[in-house]
Amino acid sequence: MAEFKLHCFAQSGNAYKSALMLACCEADWEAVWIDFFNGQTRKAEWRDTVNEMGEAPVLEHGGKKLTQSGVINAYLSKHFKKLGAENDDEELEVLRWTLFDNHKLSGVLGPYRFLNVLMPTAPDPAVMNFLKGRLDAAFAVLEVQLGRQPFVALDRPTIADLSCAGYVFYPADELNFDFKADYPNISAWMDRLKELPGWKPPYEMMPGEIFRAQR
């Protein structure tokens, strides 16, 4: 049995953040597939025994069950002494960009992509426009930051990069963003992340097939 178990599914960008972390740390880990699309994480049993937030991913390690990718990655970073901060100022900076990601980037891009390709009914254009406007603003902030330094929080990769990268490696038609054309700094940063030992795109990292909702 592997030392770390990550409950996840390939379509979850939040799960991808932690799967990528486990891979980058060369952890002894296995993926346990979550049947998200049949509602596994929203059922009472999951909420009562695994995660009251009703979300993926969940990490099991040494009797602990951790949820929220940001928590899992902070834990793994300390455990493996990888991709973390080395002093208090760095720790605040890593936290700052992880919070920015949760608030403005993944917290919006996740639902945007979900409505775009995974929901059985076509999304309302007003909702998509609203979310797109917020994403344009968030990507503009990230683009400026990545023009100043090679990685999001520090001059080396950290868990803040994995957080901001949760959704950007999904197929282009899921996201409707052309990073290469519109965000050259983000695009170059993505290329740098691909060099991390252990990096793979989400659908190769976790169980689950690419699919599109039939409408």
Next chain:
Amino acid sequence: MAEFKLHCFAQSGNAYKSALMLACCEADWEAVWIDFFNGQTRKAEWRDTVNEMGEAPVLEHGGKKLTQSGVINAYLSKHFKKLGAENDDEELEVLRWTLFDNHKLSGVLGPYRFLNVLMPTAPDPAVMNFLKGRLDAAFAVLEVQLGRQPFVALDRPTIADLSCAGYVFYPADELNFDFKADYPNISAWMDRLKELPGWKPPYEMMPGEIFRAQR
């Protein structure tokens, strides 16, 4: 001159999280009003010299400039040894609920309220319904958690409570939620937070007047 300066404005729930923290820590602090509605935080000068994320609040202390309420409050919690974690497990739990708040609660309630009462044009009902659905789900999670324990992350108040409480103390017509009727555990938790020494509602804590967009 006060030891701590918080750049803030009364309408910002994210700024309120840090103003409340400073008050609860009995810090020597002063509020510096941000002219948000005339675009101060979105101007190039603000982005270049104060906060590249284009957001409030910003804390100045001892030559440092900190942004993101979650970062500011983690810093203050360590500085004053108040409302923080006492061991690694507690620290992860405080972080977990702070991330949940950024992702699912304040990250959605902030824009919802902004569209509801602060934008010059009336919001699209489809957008409001979308955000309301996400908020109902987030408040349901919080309601269950606060039925199990008196505070969000631990059995005592922490900065995770201040995070989740960023927007809930604004006037009811700004939020369109009736916590007393629909979320009795959240309502009881709000009453407990009001007992914190230094607690005041947002419009009494920070400079700025209550207003409603004229439509």
